[in-house]
Amino acid sequence: MYVRKLVITLLYFFVGECFAQKPPLSNLFVQVSQKDERYLALSDGSTFIPIGANICFPRLISKEAEVLRYYNHYFQQLAANGGNFTRIWLSVPLFEVENKEAGSYDVQQAERIDKVLALAKKYNIRVKFCLEHFRKITNSPAPFPSSVPFDRPVYAADIATMEDFFLTEKGKKRYLERVDFFAKRYGNNPTVFGWELWNEVNAVNVKEKEILLKWTQEMLMEVKKRLPRQLVMQTLGSFDSESSSELYRTYSQLPQNQLAQAHRYLDTGATLAICQAPMDELGSDAVRTLKRFSPEKPVILSEVGGVEPHHAGPLKLYEKDTVGTLIHDILFAPFFAGAAAPGQSWHWDYYLEKNKLWWHFGRFVEAVKGFDPIAEKSExxxxxxxxxxxxxxxxxxxxxxxxxxxxxxxxxxxxxxxxxxxxxxxxxxxxxxxxxxxxxxxxxxxxxxxxxxxxxxxxxxxxxxxxxxxxxxxx
Structure with a gap:
């Protein structure tokens, strides 16, 4: 028994000492630092660097026990290597609470979310919830077996088009009532890092994209009213074209958008040449661009990875990257370019888990150990x-x-x-x-x-x- 305790103590020392940040107290919320608005802090003022990957939804499983085993495994891998952050979509079938009738919320689904949040708390991982992702009301099923549907047929009875959803009081009411449900349940839970209004909102199927901007401006304020203790933000699709540059400028500069986030992928089909560059240049360029747009905000490369041309599936070269050259650059380049966090990989399953690359998070944590960018006033x-x-x-x-x-x-x-x-x-x-x-x-x-x-x-x-x-x- 003594030997076992000694081994556990030594493991804690050698693994725990590599952490860049001590596990946070459970009653502290994440916020924009009051000392340096380019970075994040906990509500006691201590610097918080969100280190993790998107683990947005399990693929090809549906039973609750399997879902909880899935997240327990991923959280365990992440936490063992110093990770403290992830992102989860609440609008996928496994977690969607408005799954049978518009305006009616499934408590059993919410209890499943409760259990995942409890696991996150166990491993000292903060969760960024993405509220919505659908792009059509109907006729947009999952594009491939391990994907998720991109429609919300539960709204079809009284909302005909996406324009109706974003423009009418009925559509806005649907969105905000669902937010109210989550706010009552999780608004005082410090394990929740923050809330994204919509995944890649500019990809929604509407004729006039200006509709989405006006809706975002309104909803950023409305959601923040309901969730004042947690961060609120919006996201756009991959930053891979000249036209997306102006979109990123506009959305990142919205006063109510608390984080300036970017999605960017290594994509040989993208029109921007930087999207075919080395991964470190691809990631650091996105960060520097957003820092020019919004120098007063935390910048995070919140989705990054590699895809086949025009996002036709995960990058096939992932299979050859067994040592993790890509994830290394994904983590280091954004932070050293001045981001508030290392880059947050998208392909948590096809790449990180498949190639057993979680150890790279620990190497990043070790590299920045003891360096506080806020206290250092780093440039x-x-x-x-x-x-x-x-x-x-x-x-x-x-x-x-x-x-x-x-x-x-x-x-x-x-x-x-x-x-x-x-x-x-x-x-x-x-x-x-x-x-x-x-x-x-x-x-x-x-x-x-x-x-x-x-x-x-x-x-x-x-x-x-x-x-x-x-x-x-x-x-």
Whole structure:
């Protein structure tokens, strides 16, 4: 018994010490930081960095016991690696409370949501609920077996079109009564991170998209009235075209939209060239763009991954990415570009779970351990170095963190062409932080810290590494 307790204690020490943040007290809500509006904090003022993936709905299962086993497994994997956040769609058949008749709510379905939230609390995971996702009233069933339907036939009896739903008092009443049901049940639950009005609202089938903007402006205010203690936000479809740029500018600048979020995918069918770029560039570009649009808000890359051309299914190259080169960039690039969180992967099942890549979350947590972007008043910066190296940095008052990424190793070279990542050796770095007295390196691929030093001429000898390296500079 003594040996067993000792083993458990040691495991807690070695795993727990890698956490960037202590498990939050259960009575604290997530909010925009009052000290630095670019980041998030708990209601006691402590910095909160949401680290996790979309685990929006289980696929191909329907029984409650299976659903709870599913979420227990995923939450366990995420929490064991320092994760503290996920996103769940409330409008899928497994969780939809308005499933039989418009205006009538299924308490058994709500109790299922209660149980999933209880599991999230058990693992110290905050949940962002997405309220709706349908795009037509009828005739939009699940496009493939593991997907979800994109219609709401329960409304067809008294709402004929999507325009009716968004424009008429009857349609708005339907939406807000459903919000009221959730608000009464979860409005005082701090496990709930916040509420998204609609998944990718611009993809809804209406003739005039201006309808969606006006509805969003109204509903952001109405939903916040009902859920004042939790964050409220809206989302748009993949940021993959010039036309979507102006949409993102408009929606991210809405005063009532508390987070500036982006969805972006590696997609060779997209019209924006950046969507075929290396994953680190694809993700960091989305963050920098939103930061230009809304410098006063937290920016989060809230859906990111890889798809076949024009979103025709998950990226086939996922099968080759058994070491997780893509998820590594998905996590690191957004945060080091100044986002309030690491990127939040979409393909939680086809990619993360299938390739057993949850350990990458722990490597991100270890890399940023002890670095508080709010206390440091951090500013992001980017430079291209010699030998195809890219330097992403967060410059702080006392500490500067660098993420060095080898531009010679990309999804094209490693996954499409099968070229192994090279070893970067003999590289010198000019110290980007004045008066830095302490230098350390973290290799996220080996999970190893080493010490370094700044030479008299201000250069730093980098250790050998493959793909990427963290450099921590301290005064």
């Amino acid at each position: 992001s910066f980017y430079e291209t170095l010699s030998n195809q190296l890219k330097m992403y940095g967060l410059r702080g008052a006392k500490t500067t963190l660098l993420w060095l990424r080898d531009g010679a190793a990309t999804w094209k070279t490693e996954l499409a062409e099968g070229q192994p990542a090279r070893t970067v050796s003999g590289q010198l770095l000019q110290n980007p932080m004045k008066n830095a007295r302490k230098v350390s390196f973290y290799d996220p691929w080996k999970n190893r810290w080493t010490k370094g030093k700044v030479s008299a001429n201000g250069t730093i000898d980098l250790p050998d590494f493959r793909r990427s390296l963290i450099v921590k500079l301290e005064k």
